[in-house]
Amino acid sequence: ADEDGHCTFTEGQGKELHLSSEPKYGGILIQGGIVVNADMQRQADVYINGGLIQAVGPDLKVPEGARVIDASGNFVMPGGIDPHTHLEMPFMGQEACDDFYSGQAAALAGGTTMHIDFALPSNGDLAQGFLDYEKKAAKSVMDYGFHMAVTTWNDKVAQDMEDLVKKGINSFKFFLAYKGALMVTDEQLLQGFLRCKQLGALPQIHGENGDAVALWQQKIFDDGITGPEGHALSRPSFLEGEATGRAIRLAHLVNVPLYVVHVMSKDALDEVARARQAGQHVIGEAVASGLALDESRMWDPVFDVAAKYVMSPPIRSKDHGDALQAALAGGVLQIVATDHAVFNSTQKAAGRNDFRVIPNGVNGIEERLHVVWHTMVNTGKMSPSEFVRATSTASAHAFNLYPRKGVLAPGSDADVIVLDPRAEHVISARTHHSRMDTNVYEGWKIQGKVEVTISQGRVVWENDTLHIQRGSGRFVRMEPFSPSLYEGIHKRDLLRQAEAKAHVV
Numbered sequence: 086a087d088e089d090g091h092c093t094f095t096e097g098q099g100k101e102l103h104l105s106s107e108p109k110y111g112g113i114l115i116q117g118g119i120v121v122n123a124d125m126q127r128q129a130d131v132y133i134n135g136g137l138i139q140a141v142g143p144d145l146k147v148p149e150g151a152r153v154i155d156a157s158g159n160f161v162m163p164g165g166i167d168p169h170t171h172l173e174m175p176f177m178g179q180e181a182c183d184d185f186y187s188g189q190a191a192a193l194a195g196g197t198t199m200h201i202d203f204a205l206p207s208n209g210d211l212a213q214g215f216l217d218y219e220k221k222a223a224k225s226v227m228d229y230g231f232h233m234a235v236t237t238w239n240d241k242v243a244q245d246m247e248d249l250v251k252k253g254i255n256s257f258k259f260f261l262a263y264k265g266a267l268m269v270t271d272e273q274l275l276q277g278f279l280r281c282k283q284l285g286a287l288p289q290i291h292g293e294n295g296d297a298v299a300l301w302q303q304k305i306f307d308d309g310i311t312g313p314e315g316h317a318l319s320r321p322s323f324l325e326g327e328a329t330g331r332a333i334r335l336a337h338l339v340n341v342p343l344y345v346v347h348v349m350s351k352d353a354l355d356e357v358a359r360a361r362q363a364g365q366h367v368i369g370e371a372v373a374s375g376l377a378l379d380e381s382r383m384w385d386p387v388f389d390v391a392a393k394y395v396m397s398p399p400i401r402s403k404d405h406g407d408a409l410q411a412a413l414a415g416g417v418l419q420i421v422a423t424d425h426a427v428f429n430s431t432q433k434a435a436g437r438n439d440f441r442v443i444p445n446g447v448n449g450i451e452e453r454l455h456v457v458w459h460t461m462v463n464t465g466k467m468s469p470s471e472f473v474r475a476t477s478t479a480s481a482h483a484f485n486l487y488p489r490k491g492v493l494a495p496g497s498d499a500d501v502i503v504l505d506p507r508a509e510h511v512i513s514a515r516t517h518h519s520r521m522d523t524n525v526y527e528g529w530k531i532q533g534k535v536e537v538t539i540s541q542g543r544v545v546w547e548n549d550t551l552h553i554q555r556g557s558g559r560f561v562r563m564e565p566f567s568p569s570l571y572e573g574i575h576k577r578d579l580l581r582q583a584e585a586k587a588h589v590v
């Protein structure tokens with residue numbers, strides 16, 4: 086990014102010129118790589134044509150004129166799905182500085198070919214919020230979908246939820262934090278859970294006790310702590326555990342599946358683990374920053390350095406990160422997202438004298454795959470297949486996108502990456518594609534690099550160059566009643582009713 090925060094790569098000007106590296110009729114053959122899906126890896130070719138994967142297998146014979154990409158020695162994997170982003174989000178009096186163009190450009194450069202962004206209601210109005218986000222997303226360059234946040238409760242919200250499900254949204258987020266802004270009460274949360282269940286949608290929660298956080302922020306500030314470390318001190322991990330556990334119990338009451346976004350602490354992790362062990366359908370999401378970073382930088386005496394690590398729930402001490410990594414490796418957490426919500430140094434500076442108004446959020450949409458590969462695969466904690474599951478396939482299952490997304494198989498969308506496990510690179514704000522002027526992974530030396538990204542059947546990232554065209558992105562509908570979540574719910578309801586009747590004398 087340049088000094089003005091604008092990306093230095095050039096956008097496609099002509100129609101076909103930059104849009105496609107796919108020859109018109111021949112398609113693309115990715116030859117001789119190690120094809121990795123969530124369930125297996127094997128030496129194979131992948132043949133792409135018409136935006137879809139046509140064949141996967143050894144020594145494929147393909148039509149004359151196919152473009153051949155030599156992938157020998159490299160991993161060929163489904164493009165990443167990042168199910169937690171906030172592009173162009175109005176938040177804490179600012180607007181996140183990556184829009185649907187720059188944020189998606191960054192995603193593609195890092196091997197992510199679909200993201201699911203959190204649309205926010207406009208003054209509590211979900212329908213209007215969706216329209217606003219549709220407009221913002223018109224400049225998209227890759228596939229995307231939306232979750233919708235529910236920030237209050239009334240008949241219109243219930244009706245809007247139904248209308249949005251018909252439009253292709255199958256998940257709704259409830260914030261238990263951000264008092265006075267996005268936060269809902271327990272009653273509103275329960276109403277929302279009941280509605281999600283009727284509609285076959287997946288409720289998601291941000292687990293932090295917003296009342297306690299607001300009170301403790303005031304106390305810490307009054308005690309004279311005004312810098313970014315006050316952010317960490319005012320949001321202890323047990324407040325994350327409390328809210329996460331509360332939401333899990335309310336979801337159990339309603340018998341609805343639940344998705345816990347950005348699990349950042351052992352406390353919240355324990356709640357997810359306990360519920361899953363008891364057979365409850367709870368999905369736990371880690372984010373790259375929670376796995377790989379630690380809170381120490383929030384105590385940096387230089388405000389600009391410390392402020393860039395401020396997000397909620399906060400990045401915690403290393404023992405929490407280690408526990409999150411183990412939980413991801415062991416399957417207690419299933420998904421790695423980013424929570425990409427970026428505010429540049431000038432925007433972060435709004436909280437120079439008061440940590441409570443530092444806009445919350447860190448980068449990750451471009452770095453996620455590399456950070457997870459580096460942290461989890463290079464250390465032997467996860468296999469390449471487990472990496473694919475956590476960064477792509479599990480999201481495709483949760484949001485009912487599978488097998489269109491999340492797998493390399495005939496008929497699936499041609500969203501494919503080629504990763505060279507030997508190539509080394511260094512993450513830096515000087516070379517990344519986000520509009521952010523800083524990077525929380527600045528200076529990280531990574532072994533393993535996404536050399537090629539194919540999105541919608543087109544080569545969009547190759548030789549460190551993007552080939553993208555504004556407006557080529559597609560809104561991807563996500564249907565309700567995802568079989569992986571909703572198949573058993575009715576049976577469990579009947580069982581509960583039978584058990585309740587058995588107690589009647």
Ligand SMILES: NC(=O)NCCC(=O)O
Pocket residue numbers: 171291395396397398424426445446447
């Ligand atoms: N996480 C964060 O700090 N910012 C984005 C909003 C949210 O997900 O809570």
Ligand SMILES: [Zn+2]
Pocket residue numbers: 291346347397398
């Ligand atoms: Zn959140």
Ligand SMILES: [Zn+2]
Pocket residue numbers: 169170171424426
């Ligand atoms: Zn978020």
